[in-house]
Structures are given as C-alpha cells and as structure tokens.
Amino acid sequence: MNRKPRAYLKDRTGEVIEARLLEEMTVEAVAQANASWRSLVEEHRKRLIAQGAPRAEWPQHHHWDWEKKAERYGGLLSYRFVGVEHAGTVQGMMMVNLDAERCRVPQQRGKPLVYVEYLASAPWNSPLFMAEPLFTGVGTMLVFAAIQLSLEQGYGGRIGLHSLPQAETFYQCCGMTELGIDADYYDLCYFEMTAKQAELFLS
Amino acid sequence: MTSTKRTMTLNLTDAEMNVLEELSRQKDLSKTAVLRQALRLYQLVDARLSAGGKLYIEDPGKKEKAELMVL
Numbered sequence: 443m444n445r446k447p448r449a450y451l452k453d454r455t456g457e458v459i460e461a462r463l464l465e466e467m468t469v470e471a472v473a474q475a476n477a478s479w480r481s482l483v484e485e486h487r488k489r490l491i492a493q494g495a496p497r498a499e500w501p502q503h504h505h506w507d508w509e510k511k512a513e514r515y516g517g518l519l520s521y522r523f524v525g526v527e528h529a530g531t532v533q534g535m536m537m538v539n540l541d542a543e544r545c546r547v548p549q550q551r552g553k554p555l556v557y558v559e560y561l562a563s564a565p566w567n568s569p570l571f572m573a574e575p576l577f578t579g580v581g582t583m584l585v586f587a588a589i590q591l592s593l594e595q596g597y598g599g600r601i602g603l604h605s606l607p608q609a610e611t612f613y614q615c616c617g618m619t620e621l622g623i624d625a626d627y628y629d630l631c632y633f634e635m636t637a638k639q640a641e642l643f644l645s
Numbered sequence: 646m647t648s649t650k651r652t653m654t655l656n657l658t659d660a661e662m663n664v665l666e667e668l669s670r671q672k673d674l675s676k677t678a679v680l681r682q683a684l685r686l687y688q689l690v691d692a693r694l695s696a697g698g699k700l701y702i703e704d705p706g707k708k709e710k711a712e713l714m715v716l
Binding site: 465519553 | 673675678684685686688692
C-alpha cells in the first residue's frame with residue numbers, strides 16, 4: 443500500500459483547491475511559517491483578554507512556538523516537520539516522532555508507530571481563531587501525511603497522539619481508537635490508529 | 646513522502662545478523678527499517694549526550710535509575 447496523499451483543501455465556497463505537501467520542512471521554513479501565523483495568534487489573544495473571555499475558551503495551543511520546536515528538534519532524524527502549503531503560504535504544520543512511542547491498542551501493542559507530537563492548522567484555517575476558516579481539510583491532510591510516513595517506515599500506517607480536549611472530536615472523526623485520559627501525559631486523551639483504521643482512512 | 650535513497654552494502658557477522666533478524670521479527674519490521682530506526686536513535690542519543698544530557702534506564706519495579714554509557 444503506497445498511495446499519494448490527497449493534496450487538496452476546500453475554500454469557503456466549498457470548492458476543492460490544490461495544495462502541496464511539504465514533506466520535510468527545514469528549520470528556516472518552519473520559522474517562516476511560524477512568523478506568518480504569530481501576529482494573528484497574538485491579535486486573537488489580545489482580543490480574548492479585552493473581552494474577558496475565560497481561559498477555557500482560548501485555543502489550547504495558542505502558546506505553541508513552532509520556531510523553538512524546529513530549533514530544538516530539526517536536524518534529528520527521529521523528528522519530521524510536515525506542512526501543507528497553498529499559494530505560497532503554510533496552511534498547517536505537524537511535528538512527528540518516528541521512534542518515541544509504541545502501540546497501546548491490544549491487537550498491535552508494542553509495535554512501532556508514528557507519534558504525532560504537534561499538529562495545527564494556520565490560525566486563519568482554525569475555527570478556534572476564525573468564525574469562518576479560510577480553508578478546511580488541513581488537519582485531515584496532515585493525518586493523511588502521518589499515515590503515509592508510517593507506511594514508509596514499515597509501521598503499517600499505525601499512528602498515535604495525545605489530543606488537546608478541543609481537538610478530540612476531530613480525531614474521533616478520523617476513526618482513531620480512543621484509549622482515554624493518560625494520567626502520565628498531562629491528563630490528555632490518547633488516540634491510536636490501527637493498520638486497519640489507517641487503511642479505511644486512506645480509502 | 647519519498648526522499649532520495651542511496652544503496653550500500655553492509656557486512657555483518659553471523660551474530661550481528663542473528664540479532665538483526667530477531668529484532669526484525671520481534672518488531673515486525675524489515676531489516677532495513679530496524680537499521681534506519683537504530684541510526685535515528687543513535688543520532689538522537691548522541692545529540693543529547695553531546696549537549697550535556699545523561700541517559701538513564703529506569704527499573705519500573707524498583708524505580709531505580711542506572712546511567713547508560715554510550716560511546
């Protein structure tokens with residue numbers, strides 16, 4: 443099984459548009475994307491403070507600094523930064539670790555998987571920042587890319603991740619197995635995709 | 646997701662090949678995948694140690710940590 447990722451997104455009108463998968467982003471490319479996202483994130487944060495919005499309503503990943511992550515992990519073979527680009531702008535990014543975790547779902551326990559450390563759409567594509575996101579499908583495309591990476595590593599499409607509460611519904615919709623709250627990892631819910639689920643997702 | 650790949654010949658002793666085959670079987674990975682994973686982990690550990698970090702193995706029962714020496 444070795445299929446090309448579906449490189450498309452949808453715009454506000456529902457029209458399908460072409461996008462490009464950035465398979466191995468450099469530290470510089472991640473930093474550049476981070477800079478293009480940062481001002482919107484900051485503006486949003488200031489607006490929430492001005493409105494007196496409770497912290498529970500803030501985007502839970504608003505503090506992620508992709509540039510720092512890239513500086514720390516870029517260049518190490520175990521880590522990959524993957525992006526989705528359209529019109530010369532990075533529409534979403536993901537950092538994965540190829541070696542950190544092993545499967546927890548009983549039928550594949552102990553087998554290697556691709557662990558998604560961080561995954562985010564650009565703020566203009568996120569309903570957490572914008573009432574009307576510019577493009578949809580970015581997260582789906584990144585999950586697709588993670589599965590593809592897993593297949594390339596010989597991991598059978600198996601992927602795993604800890605989800606922020608605001609993203610749990612998305613991973614449920616991806617068809618991943620929800621293994622509940624992980625008390626050893628910030629009380630976040632752990633999700634895992636089996637080889638079979640990956641096959642279904644790709645189809 | 647296809648980086649350009651280069652081919653090399655690897656000479657292993659019987660003992661080394663046996664270990665590689667056993668790891669390959671245990672992990673349900675090809676021998677190439679096992680070696681690629683080993684290289685990634687070696688680079689990661691080396692980078693952390695070069696930065697002054699230490700590598701420990703923890704006994705889950707006793708909660709004792711033993712420092713692992715890596716050359």
